[in-house]
Amino acid sequence: CAFLPGHQKLTERVRKRLYYGLDKDVSLDALSCPVTDIAIEIFQKSAPSPIRKLHKKYAAHVSREACISPCAMMLALVYIERLRHRNPEYLQKISSSDLFLISMMVASKYLYDEGEEEEVFNDEWGAAGKLDIKSVNNLEMNFLNAIVSAFVHLHCLHARLVQVLNPNQSVLSFLGVEPLHGPS
Secondary structure (H helix, E strand, C coil): CCCCCCHHHHHHHHHHHCCCCCCCCCCCCCCCHHHHHHHHHHHHHHCCCCCCCCCHHHHHHHHHHHCCCHHHHHHHHHHHHHHHHHCHHHHHHCCHHHHHHHHHHHHHHHHHCCCCCCCCCHHHHHHHHCCCHHHHHHHHHHHHHHHHHHCCCHHHHHHHHHHHCCCCCCHHHHCCCCCCCCCC
């Protein structure tokens, strides 16, 4: 998210609203526990197959190993939302674990892979997700085919980030998830 206008202020809002705390020394290169819990719920709902169902241990491992940023997470959720509306058949065919891995990988590539210093390699994502390179390449090709009509422009991502970080709106309500204790 470093290339977005108002990056510093946005980073502070991300830390506060997505449960990263206010310590500036704490890195934003992995998902916080509450955000991981939210992601699991959304991915399981979006890809309901009982095969390779997404669990916290796997999501936390991938998040840590692949250094998933909150911005990549938000973009992946935008992809999922668009797939639910434009290609729900795809979501019925993929496991929630595979959807988590591949949507995070594609989002990270879009945001950070400029081809020189911050390259995103499929074999590294495969290692993080405990999959071989051929499986990752297949997942990526299928995912990209599924989202061709669901392309996310950078200004749409920025608008979503601003919306989710609105102090008058809870993160859970933005993501379409009711808190466990019911609406407040």
